[in-house]
Structures are given as C-alpha cells and as structure tokens.
Amino acid sequence: MKVLYIEKENMVYLKDVPKPEPKADEVLIKVAACGFCGSDVHILKGGHVQKYPVIPGHEFSGVIEKTGKDVIHFKEGDRVAADPNIFCENCDACKSNHQIHCKDLSVLGSLRDGAFAEYVTVPEKCVFHIGDIDFVQASMQNLWAVSLTVIINMRFQLVPPF
Numbered sequence: 476m477k478v479l480y481i482e483k484e485n486m487v488y489l490k491d492v493p494k495p496e497p498k499a500d501e502v503l504i505k506v507a508a509c510g511f512c513g514s515d516v517h518i519l520k521g522g523h524v525q526k527y528p529v530i531p532g533h534e535f536s537g538v539i540e541k542t543g544k545d546v547i548h549f550k551e552g553d554r555v556a557a558d559p560n561i562f563c564e565n566c567d568a569c570k571s572n573h574q575i576h577c578k579d580l581s582v583l584g585s586l587r588d589g590a591f592a593e594y595v596t597v598p599e600k601c602v603f604h605i606g607d608i609d610f611v612q613a614s615m616q617n618l619w620a621v622s623l624t625v626i627i628n629m630r631f632q633l634v635p636p637f
C-alpha cells in the first residue's frame with residue numbers, strides 16, 4: 476500500500492509498504508479521509524514526541540476492512556473514526572482517570588503508524604461508529620473533542636445543544 480513515510484527528521488516521501496495485519500484486538504481500517512494537523516509539521520521537524528520512521532496521520536475516518544479474532548463491536552464494512560491516543564489502562568495515571576498522562580501512551584501517527592496510508596490498524600477500544608456522517612467531517616472528530624474540552628475547562632457558559 477502507498478503511505479506517507481517520515482523516515483527521519485525533515486525527510487518525508489511516498490513509499491510502498493506491506494498492508495498491515497490487525498492483531499487480535501485490532502481492526503484494519505481502509506482510510507477514507509485524513510486531516511493534516513499542526514502536530515504533523517512538528518513530527519516532521521522533530522519537535523514532537525515521535526519515533527522514526529513513522530507514518531503520520533491521526534485525524535481520520537474510514538471503513539473497516541478486517542477485524543482481529545477478539546474484536547466484538549465491529550465488522551467488515553462499518554464506517555468508523557478513532558481516537559488516536561492509545562492508553563495502557565494499567566498505570567497509576569490511567570487508573571486515576573488521567574489517561575493523557577499514561578506512562579505507556581501510544582499515539583497513532585507519531586508513536587505508531589498512522590493514517591496517511593491506504594490502511595491503518597487500530598485497537599478496537601479506540602474505534603467508534605460514525606453512522607452516516609461525511610468522512611471528511613468525521614475525520615475531524617478529534618479536533619472537535621480537543622476544542623470542546625478546552626472550552627469546558629475554561630468554564631465558559633455553553634448554550635444548547637451542548
């Protein structure tokens with residue numbers, strides 16, 4: 476499959492790589508839309524928490540192509556998006572509901588391969604159904620969630636429908 480491939484700092488190009496296989500608890504998603512984020516620029520320039528080489532892309536949507544043997548909530552053909560943050564759920568931070576400080580955090584598109592690719596594998600626990608929402612709009616769910624969290628934390632008064 477074709478991917479955008481960051482080999483190292485400031486070195487990015489298109490590359491052919493093998494299509495990934497989902498692990499038992501993962502789904503394989505055929506990517507329909509993937510947003511380009513400011514973080515992607517930082518990942519390319521080396522100013523972010525990232526590993527190299529890496530396939531960037533963490534704001535995306537698509538269709539389930541294949542499921543691992545332990546996946547129960549999704550099937551082939553489902554329209555989905557995903558939270559790019561993958562928490563361990565076992566460390567002190569995760570157990571006290573501060574997952575963003577997870578000691579073993581992995582992130583699609585920076586610490587493991589992301590969605591500037593024809594296909595991406597994602598743990599089932601990070602995936603959610605998008606119904607009939609447009610793929611491009613659905614790919615921006617992470618952006619909306621971050622913005623909404625900031626607004627809520629600033630204690631602005633929100634008006635319906637929030």
Ligand SMILES: [Zn+2]
Nearest residue numbers: 512513514534
């Ligand atoms: Zn982003």
Ligand SMILES: [Zn+2]
Nearest residue numbers: 563566569577
């Ligand atoms: Zn954790």
